[in-house]
Every structure is written in structure tokens, then in C-alpha cells.
Amino acid sequence: GIQVEQSPPDLILQEGANSTLRCNFSDSVNNLQWFHQNPWGQLINLFYIPSGTKQNGRLSATTVATERYSLLYISSSQTTDSGVYFCAVTIYNQGGKLIFGQGTELSVKP
Amino acid sequence: EPEVTQTPSHQVTQMGQEVILRCVPISNHLYFYWYRQILGQKVEFLVSFYNNEISEKSEIFDDQFSVERPDGSNFTLKIRSTKLEDSAMYFCASMRGRQGSEQYFGPGTRLTVT
Numbered sequence: 470g471i472q473v474e475q476s477p478p479d480l481i482l483q484e485g486a487n488s489t490l491r492c493n494f495s496d497s498v499n500n501l502q503w504f505h506q507n508p509w510g511q512l513i514n515l516f517y518i519p520s521g522t523k524q525n526g527r528l529s530a531t532t533v534a535t536e537r538y539s540l541l542y543i544s545s546s547q548t549t550d551s552g553v554y555f556c557a558v559t560i561y562n563q564g565g566k567l568i569f570g571q572g573t574e575l576s577v578k579p
Numbered sequence: 580e581p582e583v584t585q586t587p588s589h590q591v592t593q594m595g596q597e598v599i600l601r602c603v604p605i606s607n608h609l610y611f612y613w614y615r616q617i618l619g620q621k622v623e624f625l626v627s628f629y630n631n632e633i634s635e636k637s638e639i640f641d642d643q644f645s646v647e648r649p650d651g652s653n654f655t656l657k658i659r660s661t662k663l664e665d666s667a668m669y670f671c672a673s674m675r676g677r678q679g680s681e682q683y684f685g686p687g688t689r690l691t692v693t
Contacts, residue, residue, distance in 0.1 A: 499678065499679030500678075500679045500680070500681070500682075502681065502682065504684075509686075510616075510668050510687055510689060511686045511687060512622070512670060512684045512687070514681075514683065514684065517681035519679065555621070555622065557622070559678065559679055561678075561679075562678075563678075564627055564634055564635040564678070565610055565612075565627060565674060565678040565679070565680075565682075566612065566624040566627055566635060566637075567612075567614070567622075567624065567672075567682055568624065569621045569622040569623070570621065571621045572621060
């Protein structure tokens with residue numbers, strides 16, 4: 470089956486720093502979503518980005534579907550950005566289920 | 580903005596008991612999903628539901644699990660006889676249309692089996 474790999478697994482930043490999280494996938498996808506899991510366990514939908522680039526405030530994401538990767542950029546990080554970031558993909562003709570990566574655990578220190 | 584809701588937010592149950600987790604998907608959505616996340620692990624697909632029947636299920640979704648859409652709004656996951664290893668966060672998601680569309684997740688139900 471498809472492999473979804475996220476890197477790095479853990480990241481510690483000082484408040485105000487920028488970061489890039491990566492998601493590699495091993496097959497063609499027709500959906501890619503980025504989530505932030507908050508301390509209460511809720512999955513917050515950050516981006517729906519099967520291809521192209523999107524920005525939302527300090528966050529932006531780029532998916533290069535032909536090269537099978539996506540990047541999530543966090544600029545001027547804040548302590549509230551801490552948590553686990555997941556990417557998830559669906560592949561063609563596979564019923565629409567999302568396949569999640571293992572996540573990147575981000576810790577932003579004041 | 581419409582959202583997916585789930586109840587309860589946290590349920591504690593004893594091993595062997597039946598539990599029903601409830602979800603209200605977004606009203607004009609057609610595809611419904613349940614996912615599970617064991618503490619500290621990644622989110623895993625359990626089952627998808629479309630046109631009033633299961634369209635796909637994972638190997639986790641054994642005979643102890645069932646899903647139902649009893650009316651036009653609710654979508655439920657039943658675990659018939661809970662085990663300790665069923666302790667996890669359960670997420671419901673819904674999607675409006677064609678495969679590859681955005682999936683919207685509920686806030687989750689944390690199930691603790693003692």
C-alpha cells in the first residue's frame with residue numbers, strides 16, 4: 470500500500486522561528502490534507518491541498534503532486550503552534566479513505 | 580460554518596460492555612468515515628459508508644464493530660463488546676462529493692475501556 474512519511478518526527482523551536490515540515494508519499498494522490506492535533510486531541514484542518522500552494526496567515530503549504538511531496542511552512546512560530554502535525558492522503562480508486570503519516574511533533578518554546 | 584459534531588466527548592466503559600459513538604455529519608455530505616487513533620500513534624482508517632452501506636472497511640473493523648445511519652442526520656459506530664485495546668480517540672469525518680474532496684473531521688470521542 471501507499472507509504473506516507475513525514476519528517477522530521479520531532480522538532481523543537483524557539484518562539485519566532487520558522488520551520489518546514491515535509492510529507493512524502495509513494496503513490497499518486499487525489500487529495501492531501503494537513504492537520505494540527507491540539508493538546509485536547511482534536512484534529513484541526515489546516516489545508517486541503519492536492520496540488521499547488523495555499524496560505525493562511527502564518528501558515529502556508531505547497532504540494533508538488535508530480536514529485537510526490539508536500540511541505541508545510543510555519544513562520545514566526547508561537548507557543549500555540551505546538552502539537553502534532555499530520556499529513557493525510559487519498560489515492561485514486563481507493564474509496565476515499567485518508568491515509569495518515571506518523572506526524573511531526575512540534576514544540577515551540579517561549 | 581457547518582461542522583461535524585460527535586458525542587460524547589469522552590466515554591469510560593468497562594471491558595465487555597457495548598458502546599455507541601455518535602456523529603452528526605455535515606448535512607449535505609454523502610460519504611462518512613470513522614477513524615481511530617490509539618494514544619501516541621497515527622490516525623487509522625476504520626470504515627467508510629456511502630449510500631446506506633459500508634463501502635470499505637479495514638482489518639481493524641472486525642465483527643465487534645458496526646456502523647449505522649439510523650436517520651437522515653446521525654451516523655453511529657457501535658462496539659459490541661469492548662476490549663482494553665479499543666481505548667482510543669475515535670474520529671468521524673464526512674465528505675460532500677466525489678472521491679478526493681476535502682474531508683471534515685469531528686472533534687473526536689475519547690473512549691477509555693477499563
